[in-house]
Amino acid sequence: MRVPFAGTIKRLAWATGYYERALARRSFPGVAVLCYHGVTVAAARRDRLPHAGLHVDAGEFEAHCALIAAHCQPLALREAMAIWAGEAAPLPRPVLVTFDDGYRSLLQVALPILRRHGVPATVFACTGPIANGTAFWFDDLARSRGESAAEAAKALPYAEWRALVETTGGLATRHLSGDPLAPLSVAEFTALAHDPLVSVGAHTATHPILARAPEAVQRDEIARSLDAIAGWTGARPTSFAYPNGRPGADYDDRTRSALRDAAVTVAFSTHEGWAHCGEPPLDRSRFVMRHGTSAAELAHRMCHSW
Numbered sequence: 001m002r003v004p005f006a007g008t009i010k011r012l013a014w015a016t017g018y019y020e021r022a023l024a025r026r027s028f029p030g031v032a033v034l035c036y037h038g039v040t041v042a043a044a045r046r047d048r049l050p051h052a053g054l055h056v057d058a059g060e061f062e063a064h065c066a067l068i069a070a071h072c073q074p075l076a077l078r079e080a081m082a083i084w085a086g087e088a089a090p091l092p093r094p095v096l097v098t099f100d101d102g103y104r105s106l107l108q109v110a111l112p113i114l115r116r117h118g119v120p121a122t123v124f125a126c127t128g129p130i131a132n133g134t135a136f137w138f139d140d141l142a143r144s145r146g147e148s149a150a151e152a153a154k155a156l157p158y159a160e161w162r163a164l165v166e167t168t169g170g171l172a173t174r175h176l177s178g179d180p181l182a183p184l185s186v187a188e189f190t191a192l193a194h195d196p197l198v199s200v201g202a203h204t205a206t207h208p209i210l211a212r213a214p215e216a217v218q219r220d221e222i223a224r225s226l227d228a229i230a231g232w233t234g235a236r237p238t239s240f241a242y243p244n245g246r247p248g249a250d251y252d253d254r255t256r257s258a259l260r261d262a263a264v265t266v267a268f269s270t271h272e273g274w275a276h277c278g279e280p281p282l283d284r285s286r287f288v289m290r291h292g293t294s295a296a297e298l299a300h301r302m303c304h305s306w
């Protein structure tokens, strides 16, 4: 009962313009870095979509972008970096939209919405599936053995995880045409990267839990993803998002050291929080965005609960 009631109150508050007024008075304690994954129009098939919570509906995403454009200051990554470096004046309600992994729905569904509202976005690409035309391992495994198997695999020792994904992985994208879980192709990623609204960064080659991998593997995963993007776009990224992203659990000091050596200057976790100037640049916090978050709920969090 509690959640629907709260949702009703928030929708009423939204309808009366309460959040609009509250946001206008609000000054964020840092940049709100929103972490999305996919954006889907296939709402009718949501029950058959593994990790469905990480794929927001197009209507939800459109409402988020309208809210951000009207009541916040949507930033490109370089603008957020300038604020964090003290090279640009702080803004009252800065928002940085990011996407992890590199689903095809970014180009097909999200980009037209971003364009309609003039909202920039940064895409952190897991480059192996994009290069090879295969599904992301966690989607493959969730489809064949269930989401709980994909979650359990994240906790395996590195060698066991590698053996598992190499025996179960590799569902070709030709079987995924029109599928919301399909990754971008190289041509699609390159087109997205060259859009004026889009910045790109790396997210490893094969999406391991980096902290479980030997240091040499961590360095190789980081280098391969940066090299692939440099080859596709002509520019080597200097930004990164950690797979799974929990500080201490999913990445560690060896990861940060590898990123520094690879000339990466900003890296994003999934630690929930405002990305304020005092945060270490390789530990930028984000808010993970899930399906079911209305514009009223997003406004409420920005005003009251984050």
Ligand SMILES: [Zn+2]
Pocket: 100, 101, 203, 207, 242, 243, 244
């Ligand atoms: Zn990811």
